[in-house]
Amino acid sequence: MPRETSTEIPLGIAPVIILVEPQLAENIGMTARAMANFGLSELRLVNPKNGWPKKGVREAASGATHVLDTARIYADVPEAIGDLNYVLATTARERGQMKRVLGPDEAMREVVARDGQRVGILFGRERVGLSNEEVSLADAIVTFPVSPDFPSLNLAQGVLLTGYEWRRAAGRARLPFSGEMLSPPATREALLSLFDSLEAALGRAGYYPADKREIMARNMRDILHRMSMTEQDVRTLRGALRALTLPRRSGRSDERGRDGD
Known part of the structure; x- marks a missing residue:
């Protein structure tokens, strides 16, 4: 799908996504894709394993290369968050720190409310997440209401959930299409x-018993009324009804008979 441009919220208002020591190129690429899905574009990488750029990262991004092209590299977390006003740390486990713990929906509403401030969201290493020291640098913790039987999230999944909630909180979660009727209601x-x-x-087909014709006809009308039919619906049903009731042409019947032999 084409990338949104002029209608997007300015870069300075959308949160910055910060991956701390990511190991796999695929995770970085899929993170970029998840960001682009929901209009996030600023990606920061803290000391990525094996340097940058990584082989295979652009393929995993599946077209979200504009996020990768502007990604910035930092040596450590303090450097990566130095210019930010508010920082959130994502974690799946309790850290014993006296910080507010927010779900992604509440956290992103707060991000949107900080109009004009620079906000960053920290995501930790694939295997061990963020260290306690890194979590201590954040203003609040974000965790996800996952099943306790399997709480582990992939980096890109965490970013996807966060991006979705940010877009909702920002009032931008509009569906790309609707199932609205293209034909007006039938007269x-x-x-x-x-x-x-x-x-x-x-009646010609003998469907109605003589003593129940009226009530069965009313039931049939009630069924059709509940469909709230459009003009196109009525035309389609009338066409189908004609096809069922008009005599078949002999040539067509013969052809069908031969096909069935």
Whole structure:
């Protein structure tokens, strides 16, 4: 999908994503992809293993190369967060630190409320996460309401959840398309005409027992009313009804008979 440009919230308001000592190129690339999905673009890497750029990272980003092209490298966490006003640390386990613990939804509402401030979100190493020292540098902790039976999240998954909640909190979580009706609602005249045609066809087919015709016809109308049909729906049903009730052409019947032999 094309990348959003002029309608995006300015860079300085969106949170910065900071990966601390990421090991796998694939995780960095998938993180960039997750960021781009929800309009985040500023990625910082703290001492990535085997340097930068990493082989395979662009392939894993699946087109989100604009995030990778502007990624910046830092030697340690204090350097990476030095210009920020507010920092969040993500962790899956309790750290025994006297900090507020927020879910991603509440945390991102607070981020959005800090209009004009620079905010960063720390994500730790693939295997061990952030150190206690690194968590202590943050203003608050973000953790995810995962199943206690399997609480481990991939880096990109954590970034994806955070990015989604930020976009919701920022009022930008608009669906890209809708299932709205493209045809206007059917008029009463069109519905009544359809009812007449359907009831006549069913009568000719012997569907109605003589003593139950009226109640069965009403039930059939109620079923169709509950569908809230559009003009296109009525046209489609009338066409199907004609195909079922008009005599078949002999040539077509013969062809079908030969196909079935």
